Amino acid sequence: MEINFGLFLGVAALAFVCEYVDATLGMGYGTLLTPLLLIMGIAPLQVVPAVLFSQFLAGLVGGIWHHRLGNVTLDFRRDTNLHAGHPAKKFFARLGLLGYLPRSRDAKVVYILGGCGIIGALAAVLLAVSIPQRVQEGYIGGMLVALGFLVLVTRRRKLSFSWSRLFFFGFLSAFNKGLSGGGYGPLVASGQMLSGMGSQNAVGNTTLAEALVCLVGFLAYVVTRGGTDWRLALPLVVGATASTPLSAYTVRKVGERKLRGFLAIAILVLGATTLAKGLST
Numbered sequence: 454m455e456i457n458f459g460l461f462l463g464v465a466a467l468a469f470v471c472e473y474v475d476a477t478l479g480m481g482y483g484t485l486l487t488p489l490l491l492i493m494g495i496a497p498l499q500v501v502p503a504v505l506f507s508q509f510l511a512g513l514v515g516g517i518w519h520h521r522l523g524n525v526t527l528d529f530r531r532d533t534n535l536h537a538g539h540p541a542k543k544f545f546a547r548l549g550l551l552g553y554l555p556r557s558r559d560a561k562v563v564y565i566l567g568g569c570g571i572i573g574a575l576a577a578v579l580l581a582v583s584i585p586q587r588v589q590e591g592y593i594g595g596m597l598v599a600l601g602f603l604v605l606v607t608r609r610r611k612l613s614f615s616w617s618r619l620f621f622f623g624f625l626s627a628f629n630k631g632l633s634g635g636g637y638g639p640l641v642a643s644g645q646m647l648s649g650m651g652s653q654n655a656v657g658n659t660t661l662a663e664a665l666v667c668l669v670g671f672l673a674y675v676v677t678r679g680g681t682d683w684r685l686a687l688p689l690v691v692g693a694t695a696s697t698p699l700s701a702y703t704v705r706k707v708g709e710r711k712l713r714g715f716l717a718i719a720i721l722v723l724g725a726t727t728l729a730k731g732l733s734t
Contacts, residue, residue, distance in 0.1 A: 460493075460688075461687075461688045462688075463493075464490070464493075464685065464688040464689060464692065465688040465689070465691045465692035465695075466692060467486060467489055467490070467692065468486060468507060468511075468688065468689045468690075468691070468692030468693040468696075469692040469693065469695055469696045470485075470696070471485045471486040471489075471693070472507075472508070472511050472515075472692065472693035472694075472696045472697065472700070473696040473699060473700050473703075475508075475511075475638065475660070475700075476511070476512075476515040476519075476656070476660050476696065476697050476700030476701065476704075477656065477700045477703050477704055478642070478656065478715065478716055478719050479638055479639070479641070479642035479655060479656040479659035479660065479716065480638035480639040480642060480659070480719065480720070480723065481638070481719075481723075482504070482508050482511075482638075482693070483504055483505075483508065484638075484723070486504055486689075487500055487501065487504055490504070490685075495685065498678060499681075499682040499685050500685070501674065502671055502674040502675065502678065502681035502682075502686075503681050503682055503683075503685040503686040503689055504689065505667045505668075505670045505671040505674065506667070506671045506681060506686050506689075506690070507686060507689035507690045507692075507693045507694075508663065508664065508667040508693065509664050509665075509667040509668040509671060510664075510690050510693070510694055511664075511690070511693035511694045511696075511697055512660050512661055512663050512664025512665075512667060513661070513664050514694045514697045515657075515660040515661070515664075515697035515700060515701065516563075516657065516660050516661030516664065518697050518698050518700070518701035518702075519653075519656070519657030519660060519661070519701045519704065520657070521701070522701045522702060522704075522705045523705065524653040524654065524656065524657040524701060524704050524705055525559040525653070525654050525657035525658055525661075526557040526558075526559050526560075527557060527559055527560050527563065527661070528556040528557035528559075528560050558614075559654055559657065559658055562619065562645065562650065562654075562658045562662075563658050563661050563662050563665075565619060565620065565623050566619075566623050566626075566641055566645075566658060566659070566662035567661075567662040567665035567666065568623075569620075569623035569624050569626060569627040570623075570626065570627055570637055570641070570662055570663065570665065570666035571627075571665060571666055571669045572624075572627045573626065573627030573628065573629065573637065573666070574666045574667075574669045574670040574673070575669060575673065576627075587732075591728060591732060593629060593724075593727055594724050594725065594726070594727030594728025594729070594730070595724070595728055596629075596640070596724070597639055597640070597643075597720050597721070597723055597724025597727065597728075598721060598724035598725055598728060599724075600639075600640065600643040600644070600647065600720060600724075601639075601643060601717050601718070601719075601720030601721035601722075601723075601724055602717075602721065603643075603647055604643050604646050604647065604713065604716060604717040604720060605714070605717035605718070605721065607646075607647070608710060608713040608714055608717060609710070612646075612647065612648070612649040613649050614648065614649030614650065615648050615649055616648075618644070618647060618648035618649070619644070619645065619648040619650075621644075622640065622641065622643075622644025622645070622647070622648060623641070623644070625640065625644065626640040626641045626644065637663060637666060638659055638663055639719075639720045639723055639724075641655075641658075641659045641662065641663070642655045642656060642659045642716060642720070643655075643716070643717075643720050645658060645659070646713060646716070651709055652709055652712040652713040652716055653704055653705070653709060653712060655716070656704050656712070656716070657701075657704070
């Protein structure tokens, strides 16, 4: 499909709205945008890599804005003492750029979630899992309903932070990504809150971690499919990145408890919709 000026503006506007929702609630960009672009008559092999690339750039910019406005604290400074002390530090010193280790808790969470999500993204592209779509949608929908309910009933409780729960939800989201190609954002966001993270931190961390996942998915498409349609990718990038400052500001202003309630309801609705679709097919 040819992308004329009117279509460029329309696609950019859709990307703006969808990324605003995603960077504010930690979910929804691909879920909302992909079917809308398909309805407009754009071919799937044009849509998917362009959406992945635009979400990668928007996620990076969104992560920076969440950090600048104080929703998350991202500290990836290089450890200047890597060459001294523990043998593990010397090992990382030999790895060059990997010497930039996460120091803040949010930075460590992004590392963990991004790593788990990359596993899922590679599995989604490279593995052919023959599971009926009805079973996939029922599984994902049921899990999101359960997690959304848990987030809702615990929204007034202060949960202690748990690295073990975070690893569990990180690998669970990666498994779901490999199983169905979706369900990463809402699972990661709800999993963080159930692991003791604040809702503002959960949204900011999800935005940045999902950017890493989208980059790997995009590169996998480039390798296996030979490239992407940059005429479509450009308006998506323009619209998506333009929305990120407003999203980060909204997260900052809404407040922790209200945002947690909004996230729980969004996860419940998304899960119920997915479950109903799976049961009706």
